[in-house]
Amino acid sequence: MKEYQAIFEQAPVALAEIDTNGQIQQVNARLAEMLGREAAELIGKTLGELTRSDATDGLEERVQEIISGKRQSWTGRYLLHRLNNSPHWVEISATRLTYGRNQIHANASESKESQSGNQLTGAVVSFQKLDATPEEQLDLEDNLRRLVTILDSTPDIVAMNTPEGETLYLNASGKRYFDIHDDQSQLSLEGQNRQCDPDGSQSPREQLQVAPPLAQAYPDWALKKITGQALPTALRDGYWQGETAIRDQQNNETPVSQVLIAHYNESGRLSHISTILRDVTEQKRLEKALAYEATxxxxxxxxxxxxxxxxxxxxxxxxxxxxxxxxxxxxxxxxxxxxxxxxxxxxxxxxxxxxxxxxxxxxxxxxxxxxxxxxxxxxxxxxxxxxxxxxxxxxxxxxxxxxxxxxxxxxxxxxxxxxxxxxxxxxxxxxxxxxxxxxxxxxxxxxxxxxx
Ligand SMILES: Nc1nc2c(ncn2[C@@H]2O[C@H](COP(=O)(O)OP(=O)(O)OP(=O)(O)O)[C@@H](O)[C@H]2O)c(=O)[nH]1
CATH class of the missing domain: 3.30.70.270 (Reverse transcriptase/Diguanylate cyclase domain)
Structure with a gap:
């Protein structure tokens, strides 16, 4: 029994143990992390509640078939519903679980079980994240290249940084605006303003850093708006949109319509912040002209x-x-x-x-x-x-x-x-x-x- 518990906890895969009613009795730390939740929160939930509601087809029925011995084993692909993040495809496998004479038996067949007097307890369910195949990986890279081409063609400035203020990406418009030349690669921006904790853990939210070169480009009032209003809203709702301004190398202020997006990783932690800035100078000029005309x-x-x-x-x-x-x-x-x-x-x-x-x-x-x-x-x-x-x-x-x-x-x-x-x-x-x-x-x- 002790050994079973140790294996369950330390297994290199995400595991849940469910009872004959299909309710979760315990989960290991890997599964809790995969779902971005505390282990205790998951006790009593059903498998259907862990997967995306539009993609739970037959999951609980299949597992019941395993528990009742109608099936020996079974594996299916489902979309896992993760807190604060996009769903992720996982392969779910279930194995029958019985308990008898102080021993746990996984995958015990019905006949052996009745002979030995084992008592039925449910099933162990494993969750395996589906990684991309080499072909899928190539497709992903292709798509990524296409996306970067699109981002580099837009007149909007697009930037992505870590919560600690490290710039990971700045598109071509951004480089032009801030006068960053190709020989100054994006890597040259990395490492500046780094505020990561020594153990690599995430900085507390109040230590969130606005990344260069944007940090230096915001006029004071805009930086106050970003740190006081925009970032807290994006962290809470995932998204913020509003008007700010940036200054170029010659100190000219450009009014911008700005979007901030907070990205969370699969364990629900803030991993990146991206931003899109659109020059609204012309729109402002037209608004002024229209207001003048009208009054x-x-x-x-x-x-x-x-x-x-x-x-x-x-x-x-x-x-x-x-x-x-x-x-x-x-x-x-x-x-x-x-x-x-x-x-x-x-x-x-x-x-x-x-x-x-x-x-x-x-x-x-x-x-x-x-x-x-x-x-x-x-x-x-x-x-x-x-x-x-x-x-x-x-x-x-x-x-x-x-x-x-x-x-x-x-x-x-x-x-x-x-x-x-x-x-x-x-x-x-x-x-x-x-x-x-x-x-x-x-x-x-x-x-x-x-x-x-
Ligand atoms: N040049 C010019 N004339 C205008 C303009 N707007 C109105 N008028 C003229 O102002 C004149 C107003 O005439 P009335 O309302 O009879 O008033 P008045 O001749 O000033 O007579 P009292 O107000 O009774 O002293 C009209 O001939 C209008 O054509 C404008 O933008 N430019």
């Missing part, structure tokens, strides 16, 4: 009505939450139609541009000037009380009236002004300031009407 008035370069709506929403929220004083002004050029008719549409355009420049010069940084449409403009004045709003409106009126415009001479504007009040909506505030402007027009133009 800017083409003629004057100031915010358009859409952007003004967003700004007004936010201003009203600020007022409702913090009680901030916010002023609102709407103004319109007087008799602009006459000006257009007299000097032409282009001259009218130039007046609109000059007017925005003049008004902007009278505003503070946080003030928001937008073209509401045609020759009508709106201004949001954060942190401005009623007196401030009225005096700014008056200053604008005077500034426009007193200084002639290029090519057309003097013009005037009419202004409506108000404050954002409690319970205001964007509509109610705009209606009030529009009514004030309307009144200024009806009352003779070139004036400010304030609606409290």
């Amino acid at each position: 800017t008035d083409h003629l004057t370069g100031i915010f358009n009505r859409q952007r003004f709506d967003t700004e007004l929403d936010q201003a009203i929220s600020r007022h409702n939450r913090y009680g901030n004083e916010i002023g609102l002004i709407m103004f319109d050029i007087d008799h602009f139609k006459v000006l257009n008719d007299t000097y032409g549409h282009d001259a009218g355009d130039r007046v609109l541009i000059e007017l925005t420049v003049r008004v902007t010069e009278n505003l503070r940084d946080p003030d928001v000037l937008a073209r509401w449409g045609g020759e009508e403009f709106v201004i949001i004045l954060p942190e401005t009380d009623a007196t401030g709003t009225q005096s700014l409106a008056e200053r604008l009126r005077l500034d426009v009236a007193e200084h002639p415009f290029t090519g057309v001479g003097h013009i005037t504007i009419s202004l409506g002004a108000t404050q954002i009040f409690d319970n205001d909506t964007p509509n109610s505030a705009l209606k009030r300031v529009d009514n004030a402007l309307y009144k200024a027009k009806r009352s003779g133009r070139n004036m400010v009407i304030y609606y409290p």
Whole structure:
């Protein structure tokens, strides 16, 4: 019995002993390691639970046939379900197991067993990892070469490193970006930044190293994101994707969309980390251009009505939450139609541009000037009380009236002004300031009407 236990434990193959109900009674350390689990976790499980659910065909039935003596021996190929890793093909063999007179008998036949009075205990099942045949190995190498060719053709940077920060692979784009020449082989990168424990065991996760040359290429904020957010997420979920940036040899920063993948070996330990970096400079430029198009008035370069709506929403929220004083002004050029008719549409355009420049010069940084449409403009004045709003409106009126415009001479504007009040909506505030402007027009133009 003792000898059996010693052989079971020390056998050079992965073994499980199962009882007549098909439940695992014990496993040896090799099997636990192969599955990436603790031995104790596996007790009471069935063989079906160790293999991939879509590939357990007939496994438990065959083993039952061995236990009941219907079959002498049996071997089959199954996909083993390993924790934190891809399934692996194994060859599973089962041998009948009986116990009698203080001795274990493997593969005892039914007749001998009844004569000797042995008691049936189940089966011993061995798991043999299937290694590739020489032909399969050649196929694998071929596939690997093809994959490397593909990786070297992509404009993305692809790198793979160990958890200790040793770079194992950097594709052609990566070498170009970091100015690594062919004579500087990848091996030259290996060994740098090595943090492996002396006994070769895995470094604790908190000691994970970002590998060169990437480690030196990340700007500070990106390195913080990688170590603080990306790596912990990839270790937990196997995968992280987000935006970071890298710097080339000339210190130019390139925004990248980055993927980090954590690879685990068959015993569930972190073995590699790979990363893919895609240059998103052009995408960022387009996003910026689109955002500019969507929020800017083409003629004057100031915010358009859409952007003004967003700004007004936010201003009203600020007022409702913090009680901030916010002023609102709407103004319109007087008799602009006459000006257009007299000097032409282009001259009218130039007046609109000059007017925005003049008004902007009278505003503070946080003030928001937008073209509401045609020759009508709106201004949001954060942190401005009623007196401030009225005096700014008056200053604008005077500034426009007193200084002639290029090519057309003097013009005037009419202004409506108000404050954002409690319970205001964007509509109610705009209606009030529009009514004030309307009144200024009806009352003779070139004036400010304030609606409290
Ligand atoms: N040049 C130019 N004219 C514009 C533009 N947008 C609107 N207009 C003109 O502005 C004029 C506005 O005319 P109205 O609404 O009658 O106003 P007004 O002539 O200024 O009269 P009051 O506002 O009552 O003083 C129209 O002739 C529009 O064609 C623009 O982008 N460029």
